[in-house]
Amino acid sequence: MSGTMTLFVVVALGAIGWIVARARATRMQAEAGRLATNSLPSQHGWYVALWTALPALVFLAVWANVTPALVLDSVLQAPAAQALPADGFTRSAILGEARAIASGAQAAAFNPQSMTLVEPFRDAARHYGGMGALLAVILAFAGGAYALSRVRPAFTARRRIEKLVMWLLLGASLIAIVTTAGIVGSLLFESMRFFSMVNPLDFLTGLKWSPQSAAMGYGNEDAFGAVPLFWGTIFIGAIIAMVVAIPLGLMSAVYLTQYARPQVRKWMKPTLEVLAGVPTVVYGYFAALTVAPALRSFAAAVGIPGASSESALAAGLVMGVMIIPFVSSMADDSIAAVPQAMRDGSLAMGATTSETIRRVLIPAALPGVVGGVLLAVSRAIGETMIVVMAAGLAANLTLNPFASVTTVTTQMVQLLTGDQEFDSAKTLAAFALGLVLFVVTLLLNIVALRVVKKYREAYE
Amino acid sequence: MADMQHIPNVKMSAQGVNVLYGEKQAIRDVSIEVDLENVTALIGPSGCGKSTFLRTLNRMNDTVSGARVEGRITLDGDDIYGADMDVVQLRARVGMVFQKPNPFPKSIYENVAYGPRIHGLAHGKADLDEIVEKSLRRAGLWDEVKDRLHESGTALSGGQQQRLCIGRAIAVEPEVILMDEPCSALDPIATARIEELILDLRGNYAIVIVTHNMQQAARVSQHTAFFHLGRLVEQGPTTEIFTNPREERTKDYITGRYG
Numbered sequence: 001m002s003g004t005m006t007l008f009v010v011v012a013l014g015a016i017g018w019i020v021a022r023a024r025a026t027r028m029q030a031e032a033g034r035l036a037t038n039s040l041p042s043q044h045g046w047y048v049a050l051w052t053a054l055p056a057l058v059f060l061a062v063w064a065n066v067t068p069a070l071v072l073d074s075v076l077q078a079p080a081a082q083a084l085p086a087d088g089f090t091r092s093a094i095l096g097e098a099r100a101i102a103s104g105a106q107a108a109a110f111n112p113q114s115m116t117l118v119e120p121f122r123d124a125a126r127h128y129g130g131m132g133a134l135l136a137v138i139l140a141f142a143g144g145a146y147a148l149s150r151v152r153p154a155f156t157a158r159r160r161i162e163k164l165v166m167w168l169l170l171g172a173s174l175i176a177i178v179t180t181a182g183i184v185g186s187l188l189f190e191s192m193r194f195f196s197m198v199n200p201l202d203f204l205t206g207l208k209w210s211p212q213s214a215a216m217g218y219g220n221e222d223a224f225g226a227v228p229l230f231w232g233t234i235f236i237g238a239i240i241a242m243v244v245a246i247p248l249g250l251m252s253a254v255y256l257t258q259y260a261r262p263q264v265r266k267w268m269k270p271t272l273e274v275l276a277g278v279p280t281v282v283y284g285y286f287a288a289l290t291v292a293p294a295l296r297s298f299a300a301a302v303g304i305p306g307a308s309s310e311s312a313l314a315a316g317l318v319m320g321v322m323i324i325p326f327v328s329s330m331a332d333d334s335i336a337a338v339p340q341a342m343r344d345g346s347l348a349m350g351a352t353t354s355e356t357i358r359r360v361l362i363p364a365a366l367p368g369v370v371g372g373v374l375l376a377v378s379r380a381i382g383e384t385m386i387v388v389m390a391a392g393l394a395a396n397l398t399l400n401p402f403a404s405v406t407t408v409t410t411q412m413v414q415l416l417t418g419d420q421e422f423d424s425a426k427t428l429a430a431f432a433l434g435l436v437l438f439v440v441t442l443l444l445n446i447v448a449l450r451v452v453k454k455y456r457e458a459y460e
Numbered sequence: 461m462a463d464m465q466h467i468p469n470v471k472m473s474a475q476g477v478n479v480l481y482g483e484k485q486a487i488r489d490v491s492i493e494v495d496l497e498n499v500t501a502l503i504g505p506s507g508c509g510k511s512t513f514l515r516t517l518n519r520m521n522d523t524v525s526g527a528r529v530e531g532r533i534t535l536d537g538d539d540i541y542g543a544d545m546d547v548v549q550l551r552a553r554v555g556m557v558f559q560k561p562n563p564f565p566k567s568i569y570e571n572v573a574y575g576p577r578i579h580g581l582a583h584g585k586a587d588l589d590e591i592v593e594k595s596l597r598r599a600g601l602w603d604e605v606k607d608r609l610h611e612s613g614t615a616l617s618g619g620q621q622q623r624l625c626i627g628r629a630i631a632v633e634p635e636v637i638l639m640d641e642p643c644s645a646l647d648p649i650a651t652a653r654i655e656e657l658i659l660d661l662r663g664n665y666a667i668v669i670v671t672h673n674m675q676q677a678a679r680v681s682q683h684t685a686f687f688h689l690g691r692l693v694e695q696g697p698t699t700e701i702f703t704n705p706r707e708e709r710t711k712d713y714i715t716g717r718y719g
Binding site for chain 1: 518520523525548549550551552553555556558560562563564565566574575578579625628629632
């Protein structure tokens with residue numbers, strides 16, 4: 001019996017369990033009276049169905065992970081396996097090939113010796129597969145029978161189902177948390193390995209970034225100074241992009257909340273928000289193919305030295321445009337949250353609309369706006385595609401926006417793409433960079449959410 | 461109206477005013493005069509249009525989309541809906557105090573200094589300080605807040621906030637002060653203080669007050685107008701309206717038969 005078939009049988013048994021239990025509970029209720037029975041017939045049905053299917057499904061999941069080892073074990077016991085070479089690499093290559101042919105994933109053998117092992121593999125797989133299926137079905141029957149025997153008027157199937165639902169939901173929410181913890185754990189672990197090769201202080205304060213020279217055997221000294229990367233990231237994400245996004249986002253929010261007529265707002269706001277839905281790779285080639293060359297020609301025409309075809313300004317400007325909807329929608333929310341009474345109060349004193357906006361609405365909305373800006377910064381410094389395509393790779397420590405700079409994310413992509421060995425400082429540096437980025441964005445998010453929350457409370 | 465008696469020193473005058481929100485008519489043919497010597501009270505059941513009418517007097521209805529005002533309203537004889545009337549200047553001359561205290565989330569000082577600043581009334585810091593002190597004194601709040609002028613206005617109690625809003629309105633030296641149920645969010649003690657304040661301010665400013673509270677109208681006003689279903693049913697000296705109303709509806713309302 002194949003795995004899919006077993007799965008189907010188990011689920012079918014669960015369905016049968018549901019029907020049987022429900023029928024029995026219905027009969028029981030008819031005899032005992034509605035109020036004497038604790039739970040509804042369908043709840044008894046669910047109780048039995050879950051007892052039938054869940055243990056068997058859990059068993060199958062575990063079994064699927066255990067069988068490969070058992071199969072391999074029994075294959076190695078087979079006479080044909082005695083002829084395998086002792087050398088680990090060839091040995092595992094032959095075994096892998098035989099397994100692939102046996103399962104039908106591969107048609108023919110590259111190494112003739114694999115063919116002799118195909119049959120033992122097939123036998124073992126059939127053996128353990130059959131055993132698993134049998135055990136699963138027995139488990140399903142046992143679970144179902146146990147649960148069915150408990151169907152009594154006083155049995156609290158209702159409460160047990162509720163409890164199970166709670167555990168299911170808890171499990172679902174824990175998955176996200178566990179994944180986050182796993183990511184942090186792997187970042188920390190790999191970063192520790194990196195920091196055992198490179199002094200953390202050198203990494204955080206060093207001014208020279210040339211991981212390639214370290215990879216080529218010149219030693220790890222002075223090769224992993226990440227300050228130029230941090231500077232590039234801040235220069236593009238927190239300075240140039242924000243110089244574009246803050247005023248434009250804020251002004252469009254003011255226009256949309258205070259000046260725009262409802263008809264105008266109705267189409268303008270969604271249009272603006274479409275910007276947030278454009279894939280960043282599209283922004284990336286817009287920056288690289290349109291904005292960057294135009295800026296370079298401009299710089300050359302004006303006579304600015306050091307102009308490069310990949311510039312901080314190109315990446316920063318386009319990223320700023322990308323961030324506009326974030327800033328504008330946060331600012332829009334905060335301005336709209338300022339009570340109408342404030343606005344009326346100011347207008348009734350003879351203030352004009354723009355005076356009211358400048359002196360009352362924006363100061364009152366400021367915490368929300370600041371929170372929005374921090375969230376935008378945290379997004380901008382984690383943004384990858386635009387900078388990979390438009391900012392360049394040269395780790396320059398420069399104030400010239402027309403020069404090429406590189407960012408943390410760009411370097412991480414560089415360090416990890418292609419064939420890499422995962423034990424050199426060069427590759428591990430990516431994890432250390434990732435850790436720094438993670439910590440910084442996390443802090444920004446925490447601060448931003450605090451600020452926004454505090455401000456929301458002020459008017460509630 | 462033929463039975464309207466002559467009032468000296470007319471500050472604002474409304475003639476045949478209609479207010480429409482889209483298709484819905486909120487105010488129908490209202491004529492009334494507001495003078496400097498007397499406090500004018502607008503009374504009537506909820507939804508009768510008294511607040512709407514009050515808001516036409518400083519064009520706050522302009523901020524409501526779809527609102528339309530017909531008829532003629534004048535301030536010192538000038539049509540306030542006329543082409544050469546600047547709404548900003550109108551509101552500087554006709555101040556307003558709202559139902560719920562709405563101090564700006566700024567310091568007490570900045571709340572009062574707001575109006576003088578935007579209208580350029582103060583020349584230098586000392587001048588501004590003086591305006592703030594004078595306004596807060598008139599609003600009867602100075603002694604309570606003089607040591608904490610730089611604390612937030614929103615930290616004050618409800619009654620203090622409302623007096624701050626009155627002080628804020630006074631600071632721009634308006635000629636008329638409109639009050640839209642200024643005590644409805646306040647406790648009786650705070651209400652009594654505001655009523656005292658209104659009596660103090662009388663004579664310096666033309667005051668129009670909308671109120672739900674009949675006793676309040678009787679205590680603070682000298683002229684009363686009764687609104688019902690968007691119409692001005694009856695107006696006259698307060699004592700007359702409360703002791704000897706001409707209209708049956710007025711009598712029913714005042715004696716508490718509906719409202």
